[in-house]
Amino acid sequence: MATLNVNGKVVEVSADESTPLLWVIREHVGLTGTKYGCGVAQCGACTVHIDGQAVRSCAVPLSAVTPEQKIVTIEGLSPDGSHPVQKAWLALDVPQCGFCQPGMIMAAAALLSQKPRPSDEDINAEMTNICRCGTYNRVRAAIKLAAEGGEARRG
Amino acid sequence: MTTALELSRRHFLAGSAAMGGLSLGFHVPFAGEAAAQGAAPEINAWVVVKPDDTVVVRIARSEMGQGTLTGLAQLVAEELECDWSKVTTEYPTPGQNVARNRVWGSFSTGGSRGIRESQDYVRKGGAAARMMLIQAAANQWGVPASECTAAKSVISHAASGRTVTFGQVAAAAAKLEPPKDVTLKDPKDWKIAGKPLKRLDTADKLTGKQVYGMDLKLPGMLNAAIKDCPVFGGKVKSFDAAKIQSMPGVRKVVPVGDSAVAVVADTWWQAKTALDALPIVWDEGPNAKVSSETIAEMLKAGLDSNDAVFVGNAVGDARAAIATAARTVEAIYSYPFQNHACMEVMNATALYTPERCEVWTPTQNGEAALAAASEASGLPISKCDVHKIHLGGGFGRRGAVHDWVRQVVAIAKEMPGTPVKLIWSREEDMLHGRYHPVTQCRLVGALDASGNLTGLHMRISGQSIVAGIFPQNLQNGRDTVVFQGLNPTGPEAAIGYTIPNLLIDHAMRNTHVPPGFWRGVNLNHNAIYLECFMDELAHAAGQDPLAFRRKLMAHHPKHLAVLNAVAEGIGWGSPAPAGVYRGLAQTMGFGSYVAGAAEVSVSDDGKLKIHRIVAATDPGHAVNPDQIAAQVEGSFVYGLSACLYGECTVKDGRIEQENFDTYNVLRMDEMPKVETIILPSGGFWGGVGEPTIAVAAPAVLNAIFAATGKRIRSLPLKHHDLRRA
Numbered sequence: 001m002a003t004l005n006v007n008g009k010v011v012e013v014s015a016d017e018s019t020p021l022l023w024v025i026r027e028h029v030g031l032t033g034t035k036y037g038c039g040v041a042q043c044g045a046c047t048v049h050i051d052g053q054a055v056r057s058c059a060v061p062l063s064a065v066t067p068e069q070k071i072v073t074i075e076g077l078s079p080d081g082s083h084p085v086q087k088a089w090l091a092l093d094v095p096q097c098g099f100c101q102p103g104m105i106m107a108a109a110a111l112l113s114q115k116p117r118p119s120d121e122d123i124n125a126e127m128t129n130i131c132r133c134g135t136y137n138r139v140r141a142a143i144k145l146a147a148e149g150g151e152a153r154r155g
Numbered sequence: 156m157t158t159a160l161e162l163s164r165r166h167f168l169a170g171s172a173a174m175g176g177l178s179l180g181f182h183v184p185f186a187g188e189a190a191a192q193g194a195a196p197e198i199n200a201w202v203v204v205k206p207d208d209t210v211v212v213r214i215a216r217s218e219m220g221q222g223t224l225t226g227l228a229q230l231v232a233e234e235l236e237c238d239w240s241k242v243t244t245e246y247p248t249p250g251q252n253v254a255r256n257r258v259w260g261s262f263s264t265g266g267s268r269g270i271r272e273s274q275d276y277v278r279k280g281g282a283a284a285r286m287m288l289i290q291a292a293a294n295q296w297g298v299p300a301s302e303c304t305a306a307k308s309v310i311s312h313a314a315s316g317r318t319v320t321f322g323q324v325a326a327a328a329a330k331l332e333p334p335k336d337v338t339l340k341d342p343k344d345w346k347i348a349g350k351p352l353k354r355l356d357t358a359d360k361l362t363g364k365q366v367y368g369m370d371l372k373l374p375g376m377l378n379a380a381i382k383d384c385p386v387f388g389g390k391v392k393s394f395d396a397a398k399i400q401s402m403p404g405v406r407k408v409v410p411v412g413d414s415a416v417a418v419v420a421d422t423w424w425q426a427k428t429a430l431d432a433l434p435i436v437w438d439e440g441p442n443a444k445v446s447s448e449t450i451a452e453m454l455k456a457g458l459d460s461n462d463a464v465f466v467g468n469a470v471g472d473a474r475a476a477i478a479t480a481a482r483t484v485e486a487i488y489s490y491p492f493q494n495h496a497c498m499e500v501m502n503a504t505a506l507y508t509p510e511r512c513e514v515w516t517p518t519q520n521g522e523a524a525l526a527a528a529s530e531a532s533g534l535p536i537s538k539c540d541v542h543k544i545h546l547g548g549g550f551g552r553r554g555a556v557h558d559w560v561r562q563v564v565a566i567a568k569e570m571p572g573t574p575v576k577l578i579w580s581r582e583e584d585m586l587h588g589r590y591h592p593v594t595q596c597r598l599v600g601a602l603d604a605s606g607n608l609t610g611l612h613m614r615i616s617g618q619s620i621v622a623g624i625f626p627q628n629l630q631n632g633r634d635t636v637v638f639q640g641l642n643p644t645g646p647e648a649a650i651g652y653t654i655p656n657l658l659i660d661h662a663m664r665n666t667h668v669p670p671g672f673w674r675g676v677n678l679n680h681n682a683i684y685l686e687c688f689m690d691e692l693a694h695a696a697g698q699d700p701l702a703f704r705r706k707l708m709a710h711h712p713k714h715l716a717v718l719n720a721v722a723e724g725i726g727w728g729s730p731a732p733a734g735v736y737r738g739l740a741q742t743m744g745f746g747s748y749v750a751g752a753a754e755v756s757v758s759d760d761g762k763l764k765i766h767r768i769v770a771a772t773d774p775g776h777a778v779n780p781d782q783i784a785a786q787v788e789g790s791f792v793y794g795l796s797a798c799l800y801g802e803c804t805v806k807d808g809r810i811e812q813e814n815f816d817t818y819n820v821l822r823m824d825e826m827p828k829v830e831t832i833i834l835p836s837g838g839f840w841g842g843v844g845e846p847t848i849a850v851a852a853p854a855v856l857n858a859i860f861a862a863t864g865k866r867i868r869s870l871p872l873k874h875h876d877l878r879r880a
């Protein structure tokens with residue numbers, strides 16, 4: 001049994017401690033918004049926040065997470081899709097298939113919480129998620145829109 | 156139907172109704188079924204209007220990100236004259252389509268055909284529904300239908316000032332005979348179609364609510380991981396299930412066909428962990444020695460051979476023109492295998508009982524998935540169904556071949572009554588793709604003394620996708636799709652040049668690596684071969700590449716129009732910013748005319764930067780300009796990923812690249828600015844998802860030549876040193 005704090009709730013999970021956090025979240029906590037894309041920290045589809053930092057959850061074993069650490073998944077970013085990043089994404093119709101988008105949004109929210117006015121270089125450096133549909137230009141535009149649209153609060 | 160199945164189906168429906176489907180993680184699959192059974196009045200197969208005026212538009216094609224769902228709904232809503240803000244959509248199942256005499260037509264979603272091949276009948280569906288709703292209102296008022304009009308889901312009778320909403324007359328309309336004659340609007344009168352409306356399917360993609368196949372949860376479901384023999388054509392010799400049987404969560408180790416083994420466990424991670432620990436001995440079969448080098452040798456031999464050669468386009472006598480030319484130019488190009496690498500790996504869930512087989516899966520062709528489920532289960536189609544789920548990318552991988560559906564059904568058959576979800580690992584997905592075909596091409600051009608192109612021979616040697624997937628569609632052995640963008644004429648993919656002596660032929664050389672329809676299909680390499688070689692010819696003739704092309708395009712005004720548009724957009728002929736160089740390309744495919752122009756720079760240490768691409772497309776009619784722009788941008792990411800990095804190599808009969816660490820793709824930092832010019836000239840319906848992909852690479856490669864003097868003739872670019880010679 002391990003204790004996790006996910007989206008503000010304390011949950012008990014019984015998974016082998018080597019299980020990647022991604023699969024703990026998907027299969028034990030039951031939140032499937034966090035996606036599996038590669039399993040080797042390459043694509044960012046599995047991005048969640050741990051204490052406000054964007055983390056690729058496929059590369060974090062359950063044993064590395066403490067009960068005190070605050071894990072936030074896409075489901076917990078806002079109660080109703082009203083986070084500035086989500087609003088900007090909606091305004092610009094960013095997603096195509098959408099599969100990479102939870103990871104993109106979590107990475108963008110973390111970036112904005114640390115750099116409320118990111119430059120193109122900041123965006124290039126932090127947003128290394130893969131989108132096979134090719135939404136990169138809209139992702140960039142939406143990050144800038146979210147940055148202009150007011151404070152990006154910590155997700 | 157067994158009790159277990161009935162129970163579980165009721166459970167899903169109940170869960171769906173009570174919890175908006177969220178408790179079970181999905182609600183789409185059965186909504187269509189409930190509606191089809193009469194829960195809300197179905198005006199016709201395409202349109203359901205609920206008492207609260209919600210309009211449900213049925214969508215037979217699949218949504219995989221390309222926006223077809225929204226586009227098709229726009230076309231139906233346009234004719235229906237409904238309130239766009241009240242429109243929702245649902246997928247009918249392929250089983251319902253079969254049961255209803257294929258009332259929804261084809262489910263196939265590939266070849267950029269989703270909209271262009273169903274626009275006529277879906278618009279008629281919307282128009283017929285509008286006429287029935289108006290008739291119902293007229294009947295209620297006792298006035299002629301011709302005195303009534305519909306707008307924004309409200310029917311009005313101007314003379315008496317009466318109005319009624321669609322929802323109020325839907326039940327009566329549903330009982331009327333459908334009209335026999337339906338007239339469609341002139342696209343110039345469109346108010347909903349043709350407009351850059353927001354997609355209908357965005358909100359849930361921002362909150363994690365959107366359920367993909369991989370996310371599906373069914374009561375009592377188990378999870379499976381699978382390994383197929385990494386050498387195509389190989390088999391399982393043996394495996395030692397006892398070694399993993401006691402690992403956590405493991406329920407069953409199942410041989411799948413004669414080439415694969417699956418582990419079924421409580422969770423997928425347990426299944427994968429156990430599978431990785433399972434000792435498997437492969438019989439690698441006859442292909443264990445094949446490598447990229449041996450394949451390249453075979454293709455190279457095809458460049459000169461007369462065996463299995465098929466002609467795609469012949470005008471005059473190209474060989475004679477070349478033999479007598481003042482000057483000839485010759486080059487050999489090649490294009491590698493590539494994996495689709497959809498962001499969502501292949502997956503499906505199946506529930507099998509001896510009486511019925513149901514599959515939930517992201518598929519580009521629900522009917523083909525249904526056929527696969529039927530074959531794999533041994534049950535007739537009437538006892539099977541497939542529930543489609545939004546795709547996490549398709550790009551052609553999820554359309555023609557449903558290998559993963561056959562696998563999941565085979566596994567579920569071993570565990571009757573228990574739903575099993577099969578998810579491929581990324582490694583499995585990379586090793587068992589249906590790859591972009593591998594080809595080489597020799598081009599020989601004849602120039603006269605004034606630098607005019609008098610003859611061209613283009614010999615393509617390589618794989619045929621049709622031979623690999625639909626051999627029954629070969630015409631006397633010939634694969635006509637190989638000549639995409641090179642056909643003499645036709646509405647689909649005609650060449651844009653008039654060359655007095657022309658021979659384009661294909662030496663079919665198939666490999667053991669299975670080919671597939673990969674976004675852009677054969678247009679990708681054909682456009683690189685022809686458009687880069689046109690550049691070579693222009694330079695050899697000492698002419699501007701745009702002017703050289705224009706001389707050959709007088710009889711191809713639509714090809715020329717898009718080329719001119721990108722030339723103007725990029726500023727061709729005017730000075731580029733310091734250090735920036737330009738290239739361009741044009742082609743036709745999937746019924747649309749497209750062109751691209753790129754601006755690149757190459758640093759002293761050979762680093763490429765693609766600054767900007769201007770794209771133009773003439774798809775005839777533009778149903779949603781904003782989504783077209785999204786498709787053009789996306790196609791460039793796909794095409795430039797292929798150009799820069801995309802390559803699957805073969806060693807010991809198997810693909811070497813197993814994940815994104817060795818199969819890199821374009822990311823945000825490398826993404827150029829994209830400007831999209833949409834030039835819908837009307838009178839035809841072309842596709843949008845694919846054609847522009849084909850001009851990205853040749854435009855960039857031609858710009859690289861302009862920047863460096865280096866002519867790149869083999870992909871990917873990562874193998875080339877771009878430092879100026």
Ligand code: FES
Nearest residue numbers: 037038039044058
């Ligand atoms: S799944 Fe974690 S980075 Fe790809």
Ligand code: FES
Nearest residue numbers: 097098100131133
């Ligand atoms: S939207 Fe499809 S992978 Fe990014």
